Amino acid sequence: MQTFRHRADFLIDEGATLHGAPPTNRSTLTSALFLTVSLVVVILLAKALSPAVEAAVAQAGLPQTVVGVVIAMVVLLPEGLTAVKAARRNRLQTSLNASLGSALASIGLTIPIVGAVSLYLDVPLVLGLPPESTALLLLTLFISTITFATGRTTILQGGVHLVIFGIFVLLTAVP
Template sequence: MKASITNPTNWLAKLHTRVPIWCIALPAFACILLVILHGRSLGPVLAFISLVTLLGVVLVAVYHAEVIAHRVGEPFGALVLALAVTVIEVSLIVSMMLSDAGDASSLTRDTVFATIMIVCNGVIGLCLLLGALKHQRVSFRVEGTAPALSVIATLATLTLILPDFTFTTEGPTFSNAQLLFAGTMSFLLYGLFLFVQTIRHRDDFLPEKQPDEDHDAHHSAPSKGAFAASLVLLLLSLIGVVGLAETMAPLVEAAVVSFSLPHAVVGVAIALMVLLPETMAAVRTAMRNQMQIGFNLALGSALASIGLTIPTIAAISLYLELPMDLGLPPTEMVLLVLTLFLTAITLTGGKATILHGAVHLVVFACFLFLSVIP
């Protein structure tokens, strides 16, 4: 026993068997790459390196998110990735708002709308399709999915639809008082949802127990040191994902301009890159027939995007007196209403097949198509 503790070779061997070396090195490399790329234009070689690093860091983020989820348990594990991505996403939006004077007024609206469409149609549809293909029929807890969807529908209507129908200001905007009210209500409702999900009715958001896995899962839970290391590495990974996505944004924007595509395509592309870690984590849980955990990840992302992004950007907008368009154009409004209606049908059934997943993916494809050809 003493020899195994004092022998550094044994300690390093145990560390390497638990955590792959690339899961430690890649987040650090991504952050170093961001420093190197700061203020520089991307050539073909640097663009290729950035893309490969971005995809690799996404895999690392998923790995560390699963380590953290294994340690803290559900539904706390699903919240870690959603909250971390959303906090960094808010920072990205703020930096772009302060630096870009062009389309900054609609940046928050476009980002939140894209997140809802990607999560509720793309991520949920992919989870349902792949999960049902492998397990024939997937099941989940209505007690956990229905409350989450009710909060999403309320916040989306309050922040993305209602501004088009108010009379105090012209256009898709809120007055200062209305914006303050909407931001406060969004934050309070999201906080109440977190209280219900993690404390008051936590069991409603847990996957159905599988007796054969209970003891093994508890026995193999990572140590406090591994948990702390994974938490730090997850944050570094997410910084790398968002930073590289922002670095590659000018290339995407240049491609959009060269092909005469709408400017909103840039926001969709960045949102897709930022949500990659959550998408992969949710799909992996669906493939393991743990659909409730996948839904916790997906719906948690949409909730955090509205419940944290809108209040934060609203406060900054009021403080700096920046313009902020929130109301959606008619086409996007129709897609949002269809998405909420379809998601309500899917998530209140408790079971789903490949047909449910296919329908969501069709709506997602429609969203992408209309983003390119409005």
């Protein structure tokens, strides 16, 4: 879609500045180090925030699974806000990069670091999905295949994705 049908949506404006110079090896290594340190700090902050969130969830009478959803929302909030701001400024490419980069960082970096921290702190780590969430995941993958395979996305398909997300939120809050 970025190279053919909707190419104009992803082009940089005429007045916009182009890419800067490529980073040096030193700056790349420094950035990787700071990214790793930042992820560890975010994980430790999420762990520190967890008791307050657990207390609020218990007081509200919600199941403990809501704690994980709230912590994930807090962790993903900066990238989510960046994506929304870029979308409001009609910067589709920046918005997609922030959203997809956030998902990639969550899956590709956060989970391994959480695993390493849980091993270091000798805390059990459970990443399993209950049957309801597994069914929703499979349904989401199936609908995503239909959405992206046609080469054209409609508001109806977006609505179906939002309904599936709403069901996920409902099943998390009221199992």
